[in-house]
Amino acid sequence: MSTRADVAKLAGVSESTVSYVLSGKRPISDSTKQRVLAAIDQLGYKLNYAAAALAGGSPRMVTMMTSNLFLAPPSRIDGALVDGIVNGVRGSGFHSVIWPISNEDDSDIEMLLELNFSGGVILMNVMENDPRVHTLERAKVPFVVLGRTEVGFAYNYVDRDFENVYKLALAHLKELGHTHIGVISGNSEIHDFLKKAAAKLKLTLNLLSIRNNHDGGITLAKDFTKKYPNVTGIISLLDIATVSFVNAATSQGISIPGDISIVGVNMLEEQAESSSPKISTVAFNAYEMAISCGKIMVEVIEAGKNSKKKKSELWVGDFIDRGSTSQL
Amino acid sequence: MSTRADVAKLAGVSESTVSYVLSGKRPISDSTKQRVLAAIDQLGYKLNYAAAALAGGSPRMVTMMTSNLFLAPPSRIDGALVDGIVNGVRGSGFHSVIWPISNEDDSDIEMLLELNFSGGVILMNVMENDPRVHTLERAKVPFVVLGRTEVGFAYNYVDRDFENVYKLALAHLKELGHTHIGVISGNSEIHDFLKKAAAKLKLTLNLLSIRNNHDGGITLAKDFTKKYPNVTGIISLLDIATVSFVNAATSQGISIPGDISIVGVNMLEEQAESSSPKISTVAFNAYEMAISCGKIMVEVIEAGKNSKKKKSELWVGDFIDRGSTSQL
DNA sequence: CGAAATCATCGACGCGCGTCGATAATGTAG
DNA sequence: CTACATTATCGACGCGCGTCGATGATTTCG
Numbered sequence: 121m122s123t124r125a126d127v128a129k130l131a132g133v134s135e136s137t138v139s140y141v142l143s144g145k146r147p148i149s150d151s152t153k154q155r156v157l158a159a160i161d162q163l164g165y166k167l168n169y170a171a172a173a174l175a176g177g178s179p180r181m182v183t184m185m186t187s188n189l190f191l192a193p194p195s196r197i198d199g200a201l202v203d204g205i206v207n208g209v210r211g212s213g214f215h216s217v218i219w220p221i222s223n224e225d226d227s228d229i230e231m232l233l234e235l236n237f238s239g240g241v242i243l244m245n246v247m248e249n250d251p252r253v254h255t256l257e258r259a260k261v262p263f264v265v266l267g268r269t270e271v272g273f274a275y276n277y278v279d280r281d282f283e284n285v286y287k288l289a290l291a292h293l294k295e296l297g298h299t300h301i302g303v304i305s306g307n308s309e310i311h312d313f314l315k316k317a318a319a320k321l322k323l324t325l326n327l328l329s330i331r332n333n334h335d336g337g338i339t340l341a342k343d344f345t346k347k348y349p350n351v352t353g354i355i356s357l358l359d360i361a362t363v364s365f366v367n368a369a370t371s372q373g374i375s376i377p378g379d380i381s382i383v384g385v386n387m388l389e390e391q392a393e394s395s396s397p398k399i400s401t402v403a404f405n406a407y408e409m410a411i412s413c414g415k416i417m418v419e420v421i422e423a424g425k426n427s428k429k430k431k432s433e434l435w436v437g438d439f440i441d442r443g444s445t446s447q448l
Numbered sequence: 449m450s451t452r453a454d455v456a457k458l459a460g461v462s463e464s465t466v467s468y469v470l471s472g473k474r475p476i477s478d479s480t481k482q483r484v485l486a487a488i489d490q491l492g493y494k495l496n497y498a499a500a501a502l503a504g505g506s507p508r509m510v511t512m513m514t515s516n517l518f519l520a521p522p523s524r525i526d527g528a529l530v531d532g533i534v535n536g537v538r539g540s541g542f543h544s545v546i547w548p549i550s551n552e553d554d555s556d557i558e559m560l561l562e563l564n565f566s567g568g569v570i571l572m573n574v575m576e577n578d579p580r581v582h583t584l585e586r587a588k589v590p591f592v593v594l595g596r597t598e599v600g601f602a603y604n605y606v607d608r609d610f611e612n613v614y615k616l617a618l619a620h621l622k623e624l625g626h627t628h629i630g631v632i633s634g635n636s637e638i639h640d641f642l643k644k645a646a647a648k649l650k651l652t653l654n655l656l657s658i659r660n661n662h663d664g665g666i667t668l669a670k671d672f673t674k675k676y677p678n679v680t681g682i683i684s685l686l687d688i689a690t691v692s693f694v695n696a697a698t699s700q701g702i703s704i705p706g707d708i709s710i711v712g713v714n715m716l717e718e719q720a721e722s723s724s725p726k727i728s729t730v731a732f733n734a735y736e737m738a739i740s741c742g743k744i745m746v747e748v749i750e751a752g753k754n755s756k757k758k759k760s761e762l763w764v765g766d767f768i769d770r771g772s773t774s775q776l
Numbered sequence: 777c778g779a780a781a782t783c784a785t786c787g788a789c790g791c792g793c794g795t796c797g798a799t800a801a802t803g804t805a806g
Numbered sequence: 807c808t809a810c811a812t813t814a815t816c817g818a819c820g821c822g823c824g825t826c827g828a829t830g831a832t833t834t835c836g
Contacts, residue, residue: 123791123792123793124792124793125792133815133816134815134816134817135792135793135816135817136793136794136795136796136815136816136817136818137814137815137816138793139793139794139795140794140795140814140815143794143795145794145795146795146813146814146815147813147814148814148815149813149814149815152814152815167792167793168502168791168792168793169498169501169565170497170498170499170501170502170507170565170791170792170793171498171502171791171792171793171794171821172498172792172793172794173497173498173793173821174496174498174499174502174791174792174793174794174820174821174822174823175792175793175794175795175820175821176793176794176795176820176821177793177794179498202548203548206548215560216548217545217546217547217548218545218546218547218548219545219546220530220531220534220544220545220546237497237498237565334662334692335722363662364662394663451821451822451823452822452823453822461785461786462785462786462787463786463787463822463823464785464786464787464788464823464824464825464826465784465785465786466823467823467824467825468784468785468824468825471824471825473824473825474783474784474785474825475783475784476784476785477783477784477785480784480785495822495823496821496822496823498821498822498823499791499821499822499823499824500822500823500824501791501823502790502791502792502793502821502822502823502824503790503791503822503823503824503825504790504791504823504824504825505823505824
């Protein structure tokens with residue numbers, strides 16, 4: 121393993137010059153820069169991670185902090201997000217790592233920060249008013265939240281523009297004449313953005329709360345028309361259960377889109393096309409969004425502590441018609 | 449953030465004494481040991497990760513190296529394994545981290561090693577003759593393979609004792625009078641251990657190769673009895689598809705265990721109990737196995753380069769009767 | 777009681793790199 | 807040609823810790 125000293129010797133310059141070539145924090149003439157880079161290439165020199173961190177450089181490593189990636193039934197979406205982040209930061213010469221935290225215990229987070237081996241943190245699977253955000257804030261680590269946790273507090277985030285995603289889905293259903301809309305969700309309450317969007321369009325919402333698994337969808341399909349005679353349109357916030365629901369409903373004689381129109385807003389294309397019939401969605405480009413999140417993370421790290429400006433991004437997708445909706 | 453110097457000053461000892469208290473590599477009298485520990489406690493001192501790594505200490509961090517955790521449909525089993533490893537090493541004061549590698553490209557692995565921020569590597573999702581094993585071997589990093597990749601090459605591993613797992617499942621089916629056994633698998637060939645076990649018991653195997661998803665199970669169930677009239681017993685190496693198969697077969701009038709007896713060998717209990725009827729299995733204690741793997745990893749790291757002895761462990765589970773098999 | 781062995785502890789050095797202050801080389805204006 | 811700003815480069819130091827050799831304290835044995 122060659123060191124900075126080896127590179128300096130081979131290039132005939134001082135060690136600090138090598139450092140400045142790499143960091144670009146001081147001007148270096150083109151000629152020496154070339155020589156140094158050639159030496160680096162020839163020796164296959166790699167920056168020693170630990171030494172750089174010790175000497176005060178921010179490590180070129182991004183940590184994805186996630187708690188429920190492995191406890192809950194794993195979703196394709198989580199996979200797409202992880203994958204996107206990895207590729208997003210890779211392009212900038214950063215590495216990425218997943219830091220599994222087992223529970224609500226803060227000690228895992230603080231461990232990570234104390235180790236100081238991570239240049240930035242991407243917080244995933246956030247909840248409303250997630251306390252971890254404040255832990256990160258206090259620790260003064262550059263971080264980006266994938267999702268949003270609360271208002272009135274400035275932080276970097278990348279999220280879906282749920283306000284418009286819901287509006288898009290509901291507007292489509294309303295245009296087709298549907299007024300009583302079922303909401304397939306894993307929560308016991310309807311999300312505020314969704315309530316607001318429905319109110320504006322004067323639609324009636326009906327919460328259909330199920331677990332996001334195969335069983336959840338099947339259970340919901342059973343006696344659906346008897347239980348929810350008014351519901352003709354559905355907006356679904358789940359993925360796995362939605363596929364099962366559509367399959368199950370169809371096989372027991374409910375026609376989609378004849379009897380029920382359904383729009384998914386939280387599914388990957390692959391999933392939306394795995395059911396029969398296929399499911400129209402408001403596209404959720406999870407992978408692309410995660411790539412962008414990774415890039416923003418890198419920008420935030422490189423901007424350094426000096427920059428107080430927070431970056432954020434909201435993603436809407438197009439409505440993709442796969443034929444699961446029709447005129448009432 | 450307090451340092452070793454702070455602790456030394458407070459305890460009234462030299463810095464090296466503090467180090468030796470922590471590492472235990474030189475004898476320290478009880479009285480000073482107590483004083484040092486008290487000072488550490490009082491200051492909330494934490495070993496600086498980067499400095500320790502730089503100075504040559506092996507970092508108290510374990511890296512799980514996995515490629516297809518996020519590309520393939522995620523399985524509950526992978527989750528259980530990750531979770532087990534995390535908890536297994538946590539008990540020994542190690543941290544663990546997932547290093548996602550995107551493809552067959554070795555550069556990701558070498559990056560990890562060059563960074564030298566990992567005390568040991570647990571290689572997951574290994575294939576037969578996995579080249580990564582040799583990369584790790586060459587790099588002289590302590591590593592443990594979760595699974596087995598090839599014979600005639602000494603490395604640390606933890607794996608299921610497939611030879612006996614298969615034997616247990618097949619013997620059970622044979623006792624009940626089944627002679628033509630279907631093998632539900634995702635591969636295009638039958639695993640050697642399984643072939644051998646069948647040969648010894650004079651059973652005929654019939655490969656039923658499907659994808660490990662909901663569709664795979666349903667497709668297989670369709671016209672099963674027409675396509676495979678001889679097959680009365682099944683040993684399934686998949687999890688998700690098996691649940692779907694059992695559900696689908698049952699709902700189209702095939703009686704389990706009346707018409708077909710089935711034994712799963714690669715499922716979590718939770719999964720085996722989610723179908724109707726439930727599925728008898730040879731228990732796969734993935735979580736417990738992973739905990740053990742984590743502990744072995746720590747042992748290997750702490751044994752250091754001096755110890756040439758390789759550790760390995762093979763796990764068999766009990767046959768758990770859930771009523772999915774019966775006398776022919 | 778003195779010499780040797782053992783034990784507990786200390787001091788110093790180096791790991792590889794980031795960065796500050798200083799210096800040498802070059803350019804600019806008076 | 808001198809005085810001074812600018813640019814390019816160097817040398818030295820410190821980050822926090824692991825570890826080796828050395829020192830002083832204590833015990834053991836002849």
